[in-house]
Amino acid sequence: ALAALAPRDLDSVRVVVSAGGTREPLDPVRFLGNRSSGRQGLALARAAAERGATVRVVAAHLEDPAPSHLDVRAVSTAAELETAMAEESADADVVIMAAAVADYRPARIESNKLKKSGGSGMSIDLVQNPDILRGLVTARDAAGSRRLIVGFAAETGDDAHSVVEYGQAKLASKGCDLLVVNEVGAHKTFGTDTNAVTILGKDSGTLAVVTEQAKSQVAHAVLDVVAEQLHRSDP
Ligand code: CTP
Numbered sequence: 558a559l560a561a562l563a564p565r566d567l568d569s570v571r572v573v574v575s576a577g578g579t580r581e582p583l584d585p586v587r588f589l590g591n592r593s594s595g596r597q598g599l600a601l602a603r604a605a606a607e608r609g610a611t612v613r614v615v616a617a618h619l620e621d622p623a624p625s626h627l628d629v630r631a632v633s634t635a636a637e638l639e640t641a642m643a644e645e646s647a648d649a650d651v652v653i654m655a656a657a658v659a660d661y662r663p664a665r666i667e668s669n670k671l672k673k674s675g676g677s678g679m680s681i682d683l684v685q686n687p688d689i690l691r692g693l694v695t696a697r698d699a700a701g702s703r704r705l706i707v708g709f710a711a712e713t714g715d716d717a718h719s720v721v722e723y724g725q726a727k728l729a730s731k732g733c734d735l736l737v738v739n740e741v742g743a744h745k746t747f748g749t750d751t752n753a754v755t756i757l758g759k760d761s762g763t764l765a766v767v768t769e770q771a772k773s774q775v776a777h778a779v780l781d782v783v784a785e786q787l788h789r790s791d792p
């Protein structure tokens with residue numbers, strides 16, 4: 558029923574959405590991961606398809622299976638996600654980085670399962686992963702493309718700065734066009750079916766405040782802003 562009500566304002570628009578959370582292997586059986594379920598990313602993909610877009614999902618360990626009508630490319634690590642996003646976004650009109658990317662990965666991947674040794678602790682050397690979102694912005698600018706690039710950020714405010722202030726700073730440092738910010742707390746967002754977000758625009762501050770609702774509704778609110786920005790920049 559929702560599909561019938563969705564506006565067809567993304568007809569023939571090519572959209573690439575990353576979803577889920579990357580896993581960084583430590584040895585053949587262990588990894589560093591995160592709790593992203595992939596639900597918000599999948600909701601964006603379905604909503605974009607409902608609105609007429611041609612959608613590609615780059616999926617890192619989704620908790621729920623993707624609906625069969627979606628075109629999915631599976632990845633695991635941040636490195637794989639980076640390669641996949643570079644390839645899939647080359648001819649895209651809109652790129653949405655909803656995936657949770659591991660900031661660090663183990664410096665070495667042991668080829669054999671790590672054994673415990675001695676009775677004391679252990680430490681793991683980590684190296685930083687590339688910033689995929691920033692890389693997509695750089696590639697877009699180098700190509701002289703008008704591709705719209707959307708980032709996500711989960712933030713907690715503190716005494717010094719609000720969630721939105723941290724979001725504005727992140728938007729500026731990433732160089733993306735839109736940043737969808739959600740406030741994370743004890744039981745917010747991860748693994749739930751609802752979300753509440755603030756959508757920030759480059760040079761334009763807060764574009765929309767979306768109160769807590771189903772991730773499918775949040776997805777449509779994000780795409781309302783995306784569609785408006787696309788049509789605003791129509792030649
Ligand atoms: N992101 C990315 N590559 C990374 C890390 C993050 O592309 N290596 C993307 C995420 O998919 C998201 C956006 O950047 O769209 C913001 O992610 P976030 O983790 O909030 O930003 P970071 O730059 O990693 O900053 P922080 O230190 O707050 O984690």
Ligand code: CA
Pocket residue numbers: 658659660
């Ligand atoms: Ca991060």
